[in-house]
Amino acid sequence: MRNKVTVVGAGNVGANCAVRIADKELADVVLVDVVEGVPQGKGLDLLQSGPIQGYDVMVTGANDYEPTANSDIAIITAGFPRKPGMSRDDLLLANYDVVKTATEQVAKYSPNCIIIVVTNPLDAMAQAAYGVSKFSRNRVVGMAGVLDSARFRTFIAMELKVSVENVTAVVMGGHGDTMVPLVRLSGVSGIPLTELMDQATIDQIVTRTRNGGAEIVKYLKTGSAYYAPSAAAVEMAESILKDKKKVLPCAAYLEGEYGINGLFVGVPVKLGAMGIEKIYEISLTPEELALLKKSAAAVQELVDVLKKK
Ligand code: APR
Numbered sequence: 001m002r003n004k005v006t007v008v009g010a011g012n013v014g015a016n017c018a019v020r021i022a023d024k025e026l027a028d029v030v031l032v033d034v035v036e037g038v039p040q041g042k043g044l045d046l047l048q049s050g051p052i053q054g055y056d057v058m059v060t061g062a063n064d065y066e067p068t069a070n071s072d073i074a075i076i077t078a079g080f081p082r083k084p085g086m087s088r089d090d091l092l093l094a095n096y097d098v099v100k101t102a103t104e105q106v107a108k109y110s111p112n113c114i115i116i117v118v119t120n121p122l123d124a125m126a127q128a129a130y131g132v133s134k135f136s137r138n139r140v141v142g143m144a145g146v147l148d149s150a151r152f153r154t155f156i157a158m159e160l161k162v163s164v165e166n167v168t169a170v171v172m173g174g175h176g177d178t179m180v181p182l183v184r185l186s187g188v189s190g191i192p193l194t195e196l197m198d199q200a201t202i203d204q205i206v207t208r209t210r211n212g213g214a215e216i217v218k219y220l221k222t223g224s225a226y227y228a229p230s231a232a233a234v235e236m237a238e239s240i241l242k243d244k245k246k247v248l249p250c251a252a253y254l255e256g257e258y259g260i261n262g263l264f265v266g267v268p269v270k271l272g273a274m275g276i277e278k279i280y281e282i283s284l285t286p287e288e289l290a291l292l293k294k295s296a297a298a299v300q301e302l303v304d305v306l307k308k309k
Helices: 012-023 038-047 088-109 122-133 145-160 199-210 212-220 227-241 286-307
Strands: 004-008 028-032 059-062 073-076 114-117 140-142 167-172 180-188 246-255 261-272 275-279
Touching: 004 012, 004 088, 012 028, 012 038, 012 227, 028 038, 038 059, 073 088, 073 227, 088 114, 088 122, 088 286, 114 122, 114 227, 122 140, 122 246, 122 261, 122 286, 140 261, 140 275, 145 167, 145 180, 145 199, 145 212, 145 227, 145 246, 145 261, 167 246, 167 261, 180 199, 180 286, 199 212, 227 246, 227 261, 246 275, 261 286
Parallel strands: 004 028, 004 073, 028 059, 073 114, 114 140
Antiparallel strands: 140 246, 167 180, 246 261, 261 275
């Protein structure tokens, strides 16, 4: 039997998740969106790419969740982008309502699925999905670190003119300006970054990584990144569906790890058939830990706004 993935939100990120899942022949896909016709149209278009791309998965679209029943994974990308005049908190509250509804429906129709949250502000939205679904913590995971570390890896590879495949990088913390790219644990084929670049270049790359999303928004003007975000979400889905047990930086609900309790924060995890199968609690320097705590505090602020709702 084929696997089944629900993708909530048939916008830029959602549709590209569907494309990548189909191209990799990972699962049948059901796209769900509130806009009438869009998920159906995109689903049919994607289905008709099958004979050319050589995949046999079924891709459909819907405005309700009944067709999503018994999905193995639900990727939640639905939400609004920030509009002029909107505060961070306004976006937070608007997207909370979207993620809440999506999670309720996903949990109703696919009570055994694993939820991958992509909607921003990421860590707070993952926390919302966790709270609403009442799933165990291994079954709700947020996509952020895979994207942030891919950006970090890209910039390192560009600077050194080496294959991106040889570059490994760890980014922890919340998905925002406070994220923590861990230079000490990043490198090229086992060679520490500090052996390959001077501090000024490293600092420049770290700053560019932190602002990676904003750099793209500035170019696109009307939206945010979607190729790399969808690739990141699908790498996570693939690791779960194939039980690959990849170790990836993801937003996970911490219960005391790193001294953080009751909060989604980006940390290295093992992703397999059970979802988050392990949270790696690595030893950090006091400086790194302080940055992680600062980042967690920024996530906590948003979560506190939601608590008042
Ligand atoms: N249920 C289902 N879909 C919804 C809902 C809802 N309640 N509300 C909005 N949507 C849909 C919109 O109709 C739109 O098609 O979510 C989609 C969002 O798509 P885009 O506007 O293209 O945004 P996208 O670039 O895909 O980003 C989605 O991912 O990376 C994050 O910050 C990004 O939070 C944003 C999310």
